[in-house]
Amino acid sequence: MESLNLFIKSIFIDNMIFAYFLGMCSYLAVSKTVKTSMGLGIAVTFVLTLTVPINYLLENYILKPGALSWLGESFAEVDLSFLSLIFFIAVVASMVQLVEMVVEKYSPSLYASLGIFLPLIAVNCAILGGSLFMQQRAFDSVGTATVFGLGSGIGWLLAIVGIAAIREKLAYSNVPAPLKGIGITFIITGLMGIAFMSFLGIKL
């Protein structure tokens, strides 16, 4: 029940885009068609589901103050938490490399349409943000951390597919010239964010 609650919460209430604005760059740049954004969303979900638990293990067995005590008494005092940013980003970068290779092999068309944004997932704030939130909230098990990663990824996927669908229709609307393109996308994201806030306070 705990996990289900966390899952729903990380999709709707703590949505990466609407509540924390993470991963906005690729969100704004790739959301022109539903198909591409779906592909990117799935890639992001996949990477998040992998990196959050891996970083959770790193955090708990290497980085946290006293986490090295499994090596022996003399390591119990070691505090490596200042290294966490480097560790996390290294895991993220290598995972992205892996996903890139897999996508290139099995779906060349998706690979071509994602273009530069696939390697850029490495610097997608949503991915590193997921790991940092995991560190901040100190989940109690790997399972919970995985659920959190998966939920955040699906939330991100939902947001980017939603905005892509709206932007496809928006092409036919008469928007004031200075707001065309990026301006109106910001406003729509804001309105979607307000809509998502109606999920606040849901408890399972």
Next chain:
Amino acid sequence: MKNKEILLGPLSKNNPVIVQVLGICSALAVTSKLEPSVVMAISVIAVVALANVVISLLRNTIPNSIRIIVQLVVVAALVIIVDQVLKAFAYDVSKQLSVFVGLIITNCIVMGRLEAFALSHGPWESFLDGVGNGVGYGLILVIVGFFRELLGSGTLFGFQVIPQVFYEMGYMNNGLMILPPMALIVVACIIWVHRSHNKDLQEK
């Protein structure tokens, strides 16, 4: 390119946030108050400028294929320093910024400037470019933070600026301004104003 142009261009015509649409990721969530916005702006200016210089000095020795990783490591090291400094000297603000200091690593402005500028220019020009882009980014953060704190809480830097008399006459703070979605809408308004003055930036 003239040095002056490099430094001042990013303030308006080539602003990283509202024209290049970079770095929105970790930015907007910190703008609900003015103080964290200013601290965030200063941190980003420091990181972009220094990372630009370092990468510019290394640019002839970095193999092209691993440049992203090298850039990430340099940026991560700088961000760790900023993070530790903030924790030491401005602990309260550092708590408010929570994970967003760490997310400077994946701030698209940093990577974008490294890729687009530092890899092909000398250290002094890169430094100016970094400062210019950092300030351009900070400018938007401060404007957004100013309006959100003023309208949302009636304070600036935590001091009350809207006279008590107004409240007695029935004026109320707009609680909506504190919530995340309004940051997007405020930025959209800035884009609107900016693009109505600079017609050449409007999208067709």
